[in-house]
Amino acid sequence: MPDERHAGAMSDDVIQLERVVKRFGAFVAVENADFAIERGEFFSLLGPSGCGKTTTLRMIAGFEQPSAGRVLLDGVDVSNVPPHKRNVNTVFQQYALFPHMTVFDNIAFGPRSAKVPKAEIDRRVGEILEVVRLGEFWRRSPSQLSGGQQQRVALARALVNYPSALLLDEPLGALDLKLRQALQIELKRIQREVGITFVYVTHDQEEALTMSDRIAVMNKGRVEQIATPRDIYDNPATLFVAGFIGAANLLGGTVVRADGHGGSIALSAGPTVEAVLEPSLALKSGDTVTVMVRPDRIRLAGPALGDAQAPRIAGRVETLVFHGPLLRVDIRTASGSIVSAHLGTDVAIADLRPGDDAALTWDPTHSVVIPDYKADPVSGIGATEGIEST
Amino acid sequence: MTVLRRLAPRLLDAWAGVALLYLFTPIFVIVAFSFNDTGRFNLIWQGFSLDAWKQWTDSEPLTDALTLSIKVAAVSTLAATVLGSLIALALVRHRFTGSGVTNLLLVLPLTTPEVVLGSSLLSLFIDLGVSRGFWTIVVAHTLFCVSYVAVTVKARIRGFDWTLEDAAMDLGAAPLRTFRLVTFPLILPGIVAAALLSFALSIDDFIITFFNSGNEQTFPLYIYAQQRRGLGPEVNVVATLVLVVSFGLSIASVVVQRLRARPA
Ligand SMILES: Nc1ncnc2c1ncn2[C@@H]1O[C@H](COP(=O)(O)OP(=O)(O)OP(=O)(O)O)[C@@H](O)[C@H]1O
Ligand SMILES: [Mg+2]
Numbered sequence: 322m323p324d325e326r327h328a329g330a331m332s333d334d335v336i337q338l339e340r341v342v343k344r345f346g347a348f349v350a351v352e353n354a355d356f357a358i359e360r361g362e363f364f365s366l367l368g369p370s371g372c373g374k375t376t377t378l379r380m381i382a383g384f385e386q387p388s389a390g391r392v393l394l395d396g397v398d399v400s401n402v403p404p405h406k407r408n409v410n411t412v413f414q415q416y417a418l419f420p421h422m423t424v425f426d427n428i429a430f431g432p433r434s435a436k437v438p439k440a441e442i443d444r445r446v447g448e449i450l451e452v453v454r455l456g457e458f459w460r461r462s463p464s465q466l467s468g469g470q471q472q473r474v475a476l477a478r479a480l481v482n483y484p485s486a487l488l489l490d491e492p493l494g495a496l497d498l499k500l501r502q503a504l505q506i507e508l509k510r511i512q513r514e515v516g517i518t519f520v521y522v523t524h525d526q527e528e529a530l531t532m533s534d535r536i537a538v539m540n541k542g543r544v545e546q547i548a549t550p551r552d553i554y555d556n557p558a559t560l561f562v563a564g565f566i567g568a569a570n571l572l573g574g575t576v577v578r579a580d581g582h583g584g585s586i587a588l589s590a591g592p593t594v595e596a597v598l599e600p601s602l603a604l605k606s607g608d609t610v611t612v613m614v615r616p617d618r619i620r621l622a623g624p625a626l627g628d629a630q631a632p633r634i635a636g637r638v639e640t641l642v643f644h645g646p647l648l649r650v651d652i653r654t655a656s657g658s659i660v661s662a663h664l665g666t667d668v669a670i671a672d673l674r675p676g677d678d679a680a681l682t683w684d685p686t687h688s689v690v691i692p693d694y695k696a697d698p699v700s701g702i703g704a705t706e707g708i709e710s711t
Numbered sequence: 712m713t714v715l716r717r718l719a720p721r722l723l724d725a726w727a728g729v730a731l732l733y734l735f736t737p738i739f740v741i742v743a744f745s746f747n748d749t750g751r752f753n754l755i756w757q758g759f760s761l762d763a764w765k766q767w768t769d770s771e772p773l774t775d776a777l778t779l780s781i782k783v784a785a786v787s788t789l790a791a792t793v794l795g796s797l798i799a800l801a802l803v804r805h806r807f808t809g810s811g812v813t814n815l816l817l818v819l820p821l822t823t824p825e826v827v828l829g830s831s832l833l834s835l836f837i838d839l840g841v842s843r844g845f846w847t848i849v850v851a852h853t854l855f856c857v858s859y860v861a862v863t864v865k866a867r868i869r870g871f872d873w874t875l876e877d878a879a880m881d882l883g884a885a886p887l888r889t890f891r892l893v894t895f896p897l898i899l900p901g902i903v904a905a906a907l908l909s910f911a912l913s914i915d916d917f918i919i920t921f922f923n924s925g926n927e928q929t930f931p932l933y934i935y936a937q938q939r940r941g942l943g944p945e946v947n948v949v950a951t952l953v954l955v956v957s958f959g960l961s962i963a964s965v966v967v968q969r970l971r972a973r974p975a
Contacts, residue, residue, distance in 0.1 A: 384877055404880045405889075417878035421896050431882035432891075469875065 333398070335486045335518045336381055336409075341390035343376050343542075350376045352542040354390070358486065358520060363512055365521045366531040368539035369565070372437035374522040377539070378488050381520065383407045395485055405434070410479035412489040413460045416471045418463040424450075424474050427458040431482040449477045452511060476511065476514045486518040493528070505532055526566045530554065554615070560691050563613045570619070570660050574614045579604050586690065587611055590658040594632035596688040597689045604692060613689040616649070619662035621673075632688065635658050635680040636672055652679055720890070738954065752941045763944035770945055777931035777949060783845065783929060787852035792906040794853070795860025796898075803868050828855065829922035836923065841867040843925025851923045852916060863908060867901025893937040897940035908962060914953070924936035 334357040343351040351373040366374045378384040391400050410431070419427050425446060432442045450456050453473040467527035472492060479487055492508070493501045496703045509532055509704055512519050523529050527534050530550040530628055536546045538561070546558040557563035563571065574588040579598055587593045596612060598604050614645055622633050636652035639659065643649075647663045650673060654660065662681050673679060744753050748760030768774055796819070802810055818829060832851050836843060875897070879889040917931040924932060934946060 371767045382881060384881075403884050404877070411878070413878060415874065417872065417874040419875060419878070419893060424845050430879070430884070433883075434883035478882065567820060569841055687971075 326542055333361045334358065335362075335394065336390075336520065337393040337396075338381075339375075339391040339393065341377075341380060341392060343373070343380060344388040349542050351380070351387075354544055356537060356544060356547055358518060359515055362524055363509070363519045363521065363534045364538045365523060365531060365533040366539060367523055367526060367529040367536050368564075369524055370548055372523070372539040374539055374544040375490055378411070378522050381410060381486075382411050382488055403436065408482075408485045410482050410484040410486055412472075412475045412487065412492045414490045414492070414494055416463075416475040417663045418471055418474055418478070419488060421563050422462070423459065424455065424461050424466070425462070427463065427474055428459075428478045429480065430479050435482070445481050446477075449481045452480070452514060453477045468496050472496065472504060473507075476508075480511070480515055480517065484517060486520055487521045487670035488522075489662065490522045491524070492521075496521075500526075500592050505586075508532065530566070538565060540565070556689055557613060557691070558590055560611055560613075563611075563689065563691060567617050568663070570614045570616060572614070572658065572660070574610055576604050576608045576610060579606055579608075586610060586633075586688075588612060588634075590654045590656055590660065591634055592632055594688060595630055595685045596690050597686060598690055602690070602692050604690070609693045611691045611693065613691055614683055614687060616661045616663040617647070618687040619660070619681050619683045621650075621662070621664060630685055631681055631682050633682045634686060635678065636660065638675050638677045638679050641673060641675055650679070650681075652681060670693060735897045741947050742951045742954070745944050745951045747944050747947075749944060753944045753947065755952065763948050767945035767948040770943075772928070772933060773945060773949065776928050776930045779845070780914050780930040781926060783799035783848050783852055784910045787913050788848045788906055788909045790849070790853045791856030791860050791909050792902060795857045795905065796864050796902050798857070798876055799864035799868060800894075800898075802922065803865055804870070804873070817861050820855045825918040827915075832919065833922040843923055844927055847923045847925065848920055848927060848929065850856075851919050852913045855916075855919065856912060859912060860902075860905040860909050863905035864898070864901050867922055868898045871898060907957075911957065 336358040338354045338356055339632050341351060341354040342349065353371045354377055366377060368374055376385060377477050381394075383399065383402060383406075387400055391398050393399065394407060394409060396448055397575045419430065422430070428446045428449060432445060437445070446459070447456075450459060453476055455470060455473050455477065458466065458470065458474075463474065466474065471590075475492070489508075493504050498503065505528060508519075520709045521532065530553075533550055535547060535549055536553050538545045538553065540559075546562045548556070548558075553562060554567055557566065557569075560571065563695075572588050574586040574590075574594075576584055576598075577587050577593060578585045582597060582600060583594050583595060584598045584604065585595050596613065604610065617640060622631075634652070634654055636654040638650060639653045641648065643666075646666065650662045650664055650665055651659050652662075662679055744756070744762055745754055746759050746761065747756060748758040748762065749755075761955050798813070801807070802814060802817075829851070832847075832854070833843075836847055841847060871894075875893050876889055879893045880886070884892065915931065916929075917935065920932060921935075928936065930949070934942065937946070
């Protein structure tokens with residue numbers, strides 16, 4: 322799917338941000354956001370609190386003007402167009418339903434503002450109520466609806482305008498876990514059904530991973546990486562992304578050999594490992610790097626040395642945690658670092674006990690090398706070594 | 712201990728009853744004495760009569776004063792409500808240079824003694840060569856009512872969810888339409904409450920009016936002038952009417968709010 326989208330020379334971008342900067346006084350809330358969102362895409366903005374997700378969304382909606390750069394909707398520069406003249410609609414975090422109007426009037430608000438004929442409004446509202454499965458609730462006032470139902474009204478109220486894109490700011494943030502999960506599926510269904518572009522703000526990495534076609538990971542106002550969920554997980558571009566999404570072993574090391582595509586890295590945790598070095602990273606011998614390995618890519622190494630190419634880290638079992646579907650093993654190496662592995666539950670209990678000597682190994686292609694110049698000096702991720710788990 | 716615990720609520724009830732009695736006795740006396748069978752001096756109960764109720768409109772100075780008071784209250788309430796609500800909206804919605812000072816200046820008319828306010832207004836009118844009458848009363852009343860309205864509306868809209876305005880604009884409503892369909896209906900109860908307060912304050916005001924009325928006589932001024940010659944029961948009739956009307960308005964506003972909260 323993603324390949325198909327990128328293959329076409331004619332891109333169909335609904336939203337384009339061109340070197341967009343947003344400053345509040347001296348504070349830079351969004352720094353050089355530069356990306357495009359394709360028609361029909363489920364695009365997520367993911368990042369920790371305060372990283373600028375809402376600000377980015379508000380610039381697309383028109384509630385904030387960029388301090389620099391341009392915002393384009395359907396190819397037209399709208400940087401200075403007010404929100405009521407932009408063909409995008411927002412689902413607000415607290416829904417922002419009009420408390421003095423019924424569900425029907427809430428949903429009809431947009432079409433009425435657009436002077437859509439009455440019969441057409443009735444038809445559209447009825448139709449969208451079916452899509453969000455709230456048919457019988459049209460006469461109620463918002464205060465008589467549950468949180469999940471209010472959420473759907475907010476969704477219907479936005480979708481009924483057939484926007485170019487729907488902007489959702491943590492739409493499930495106020496709901497409990499079970500309802501959240503149910504509505505995640507529901508949202509995906511609705512998005513497929515109406516085929517409208519969704520720009521989805523969340524700080525929940527699991528939500529972003531399960532729902533999105535592509536994710537933009539933001540940190541302190543910067544977009545650190547834009548890629549498919551699989552790509553973000555497998556090949557995080559920065560230490561921040563590696564640490565923020567999923568669990569990650571972050572092992573410090575130094576490049577001792579670099580040639581074309583490959584090289585070896587001396588890990589401070591012990592061994593020297595072979596790894597793929599992306600040519601674009603332009604790494605050379607002596608550069609300090611971090612090697613990221615997902616715990617679920619790590620296996621127990623047998624007593625035999627096995628594949629000489631494969632990395633092997635030996636240490637003492639520090640903790641063993643049974644998680645149900647997986648068994649988490651942390652080993653402490655001679656140098657004191659912790660390496661974590663998520664093993665399948667086919668490993669017999671008798672095989673491992675805390676205090677045992679054990680060795681871990683993984684496929685060298687699963688090492689992701691992140692140069693230290695991409696480390697985040699402020700958050701401290703990357704400065705410390707070990708497991709980052711969310 | 713248990714006795715005390717059982718007794719305590721009773722005591723509290725009794726105490727509340729006494730307090731209410733204290734509050735309502737004067738009102739009760741006013742209403743009762745509107746039925747007094749008496750001439751000019753309505754001080755001692757003489758017997759039940761409906762005469763005052765039948766004839767209260769006969770006293771032309773009284774009805775004139777009442778009409779003037781109502782006119783003044785209506786005009787100054789209208790002016791003060793529009794001005795005060797807009798000030799309150801501006802102050803709550805935006806931080807602008809001078810908003811802090813405006814906030815401070817706003818409460819000044821509320822805390823300044825009325826004598827000072829009234830007399831300084833009078834000297835202002837004299838300096839400007841404005842002859843006192845209906846419009847100077849209106850200006851004076853609008854002045855202090857604006858403050859009350861602004862403060863009341865401000866307090867009421869402090870909790871207003873401004874993302875509702877964002878939502879309306881997001882749905883294609885221009886700023887005016889947003890105000891008409893979303894902001895205004897939602898802050899209306901606060902504005903109505905402020906307008907009622909403003910109306911009551913205007914009807915009630917004596918001191919400031921006294922300085923700035925020229926030859927005009929509002930209802931409070933009339934009563935003041937009359938009481939030296941003795942106040943008849945028709946004054947109690949008017950007072951009772953005012954009571955009934957304001958009581959009716961309060962009930963109406965509660966009922967309206969209840970109806971609104973109910974499903975459509
Ligand atoms: N109007 C404003 N004035 C000043 N600073 C602001 C303003 N709006 C946002 N900011 C700052 O910009 C930064 C980014 O805010 P934003 O709301 O975009 O974060 P976010 O990623 O949506 O966070 P959250 O997950 O907590 O909602 C924050 O540090 C915030 O304090
Ligand atoms: Mg936010």
